[in-house]
Amino acid sequence: MPAPAALPPTPAPAVALPTPPEKPTIVEQAIKSGEPIPAKKLFAAEKLPSLGKAMAIGYYPRGCLQGGVALPVNGPTWQVMRISRNRMWGHPNLVRFLERFAPAAAKATGWHGILIGDMAQPRGGPLPFGHLSHQIGLDVDVWFMPMPSHTLSADEREKTSAINLVSADWKHINTKTWTPQHYDFIRVAAEQPGVERVLVNAAIKQEMCRMQGAKHPEWMDKVRPWYGHHDHIHVRLACPPDSPSCRKQPPVPESDGCGKALDYWFSDRVLHPKPKPPNPNAKPPKPITLADMPPACKTVLAAPDKPLTALQKND
Template sequence: MNAIRNTSSIIFAIAAAGCSLAPPPLIPWNDGSVGRVNGGALFHGAELAPLPSTLEWYRQNERHWAIPRFTRAIARAAGIVLRERGGAPLVIGDLSSQFGGRISGHASHRSGRDADILYYVTTPQGVPIRNPGFFAFGPDGLASSGAGYLRFDVAREWRFIKALIEDPEARIQWIFISAPLRAHLLNYAFAKREPIDILYRAAMVLHQPGRPALPHDDHIHVRTECAVDELSTGCQPTGPWREWFGEMPEPEIAVADVD
């Protein structure tokens, strides 16, 4: 029994050291999100399916796959927004392809832990509408779509983000978004007197990444961190490990002990 445990620990340690593209045939118990977000693969993923009135795909393509708990959490959060606030469906961009790996236009999105999601938007008069595309929103919360202006729907966007960061299955590590829109969301949440732990989580995960990454002023990019049991099936954490995930387990055998 001990021998089996030690063997899997050794394999985990080797995998953690960088053999991230190794598919299940070489390490048969690898499953789910295998490797890193920018160098991994996906096994037994789930497709985030459109849901009437709740979720739509921006493009009809094969890029709506992720680990199942992540697709469930996104659908749940969109369902909460619809139930509590009504309005038009959430529009989903690229997740990963069915078996992960590189997809054009993205450095990450390779192991079923990333999702690009368009903002909830309204008309300038405040009527919720389906977001028609990737249009850049300025600090005033407005974007020009060519056919007119769109307004960032801070109330529904906040409800969606709150639902995600409260959801233990979602394990939200990052929500990339431009700094001005982040400020609008946090300002709104403070004004609503949201619980301090929710404000803290939101302040930690909402982030405009530095160059060369895009500012994320036309969509959010949501990333889930590995769950503890996923570490032993090949998921490689990319950090930071958020404290509300619980303790990060150490591999039982250090890499230096393997050889």
């Protein structure tokens, strides 16, 4: 039997076929139904920032970001890591801070530049994993690691890990990984205008106190110990003047935070916390929903996307 002749190509329709109506997004559904969908799901679903003037809304661990801007993933003295997470967004003040800090840190350390971890999601809000804060576009993690001289591939940015500067017992710095350049890296961050906190592991703070001897410079007040932070600093900026509903955090205590103030962080309670006995009656924690967030965050979620041309504009 002869092979059937190939079918003639289907002619393209002269007019575009009608497309089915678009499915409402998870956000539209939630807003319409008032259903308690976890806010982290709603914010993670947004791939672009909202239209509107840049504004940090709410509190660092409970809020959102209007009119966010992106930090370019490659700068002269920085590269953004873990691009797949889409967390290179922030208030313009945060982007400006990084554009200032990166060359200053490179100069002070002799590094090629810095590696930038998480900032915020395009519209801020709670994150599905990784942090409690980073919600209003004023927090950023920067790795304790010099930027390599080459442009990292997308794969390298996902797979490279930051360097741990703390010893295995968590009581000292790791002399194999800690360098004097790390001291300057942290100092330059704390010296930048608008910076309220630079969070580091207590063992790192302790080493900086030790290096300074009896008298500590004023910027040391801003370098505060916190859990983790052995492989990155977390920089938190002050509420910007253009963001009236940004809630200020309490000022840092008027103290350099050296000496006795660090004892707590090396106590058994912190270093070897006792696991709590399981409670079979305990209810799982209720996820944060839109109703728990500042009302303006609903508007931010519902707002149209910012046009692509405006994504990196700093105003």
